[in-house]
Amino acid sequence: MPDESLPLADHLKIGMDFLDQGKFVKAQDEFKFILSRGTGTDYGDDAQFFLAEAYFLNEQYMLSIQEYENLTRKWLLVLFLRKHVFVFVRLTE
Numbered sequence: 001m002p003d004e005s006l007p008l009a010d011h012l013k014i015g016m017d018f019l020d021q022g023k024f025v026k027a028q029d030e031f032k033f034i035l036s037r038g039t040g041t042d043y044g045d046d047a048q049f050f051l052a053e054a055y056f057l058n059e060q061y062m063l064s065i066q067e068y069e070n071l072t073r074k075w076l077l078v079l080f081l082r083k084h085v086f087v088f089v090r091l092t093e
Contacts, residue, residue, distance in 0.1 A: 002033040008043040015050060024058035045071070 002011055015030030031054060034047035052067035 002030055008034050008038045008041070012043055012046055012050075015047070015054075019050060019054055019057070022057075024054045027054040028058070045074075048074075 002014075006014075011030050011034050015027045015034070018024070018027035018030060028051060031047040031051035034043050035051065038044040038047065048067060048071045052064050052071065055061070055064035055067060
């Protein structure tokens with residue numbers, strides 16, 4: 001169980017260390033913890049990507065695909081919104 005007193009940056013480092021050591025389930029736990037506390041932050045985005053990687057390396061391909069899709073769907077929405085905000089701003093000038 002991840003230590004709730006640590007900052008998200010530390011959890012990301014711990015998860016990466018577990019990933020490098022081949023301890024994929026422990027890495028998944030750290031990345032899921034970050035997502036539960038830091039969705040919408042840079043740490044959350046990184047955790048989403050590395051959670052997908054941990055699933056892939058642990059041969060949990062369906063879960064890996066799901067996490068990659070969550071990440072790409074979020075980034076497509078961000079790009080869509082940025083484009084439309086830019087157009088709106090230009091139209092109102």
